[in-house]
Amino acid sequence: MFSSPLLNLASWLPRSRANGPGTRMVLWLQGCPFRCPGCQNPDYLEFRLHRIVTVDKVWEVFEQLPDLDGISFSGGEPFAQAVALAELARRVQEISKTVVCWTGYRLEQLQTGEIPGATDFLPHIDLLVDGLFMQGQTDNLVLRGSLNQKLHFLSANISEDDVANIPRQEWVVSPDKLTYTGFPI
C-alpha cells in the first residue's frame, strides 16, 4: 500500500530546454478528456494505466538533479491528476524552484472548484499555459501551439522576460532513445 500519491506518466525527460525557462524536468501525464484535432501527442490521450510512479519517486529523482530550474507538466491533461501533482509541485516550490503547467482547461474553469484538486494545484504553479490546441490558429508563439492559448504568470518567479528565448523545438539524445519535444514551426 502506497502512502505517497500516484502519478500515471505517458513519458518524462530529466532535462529539457524547450518546456519553460532554463533547464527543466518534464512529465507528460497519461490521459486527457479533450480531443483537439491535430494534437501532437495522440498516444497520451487514452485514460489507461501506463507508467505508474509515486510522487516520492519522482521527487527523489528531481532532488538528485540540483542544476534543474524547475519542473514542467504537460500531457495528456495534467489537471486530470491534479491531486498528486499539487503535492509534487508544492515540494518543488518549497526548494525555490519553479513549476510550469500546460492545460486544455481555461484558468477560469480551474478556479471554479469543479475539477478535483485544481484549486490546491493552482497556487503551486508559477506559469500556466491554458486553452485547447486550435489547429486553425497555429502561429510561431513561445510555449504555445495556437493563438487562443494564453500564458498566465501566476507568481513573480517567472516573468515574460524569462520565456523570451526558449527554443521552440528540441531533440534530446539518450543512450536508449531520441526524444522530440516542443511545438511545430
Ligand code: SF4
Ligand atoms: S488538451 Fe492538449 S493533450 Fe489534450 S487533446 Fe488537446 S492538445 Fe492534445
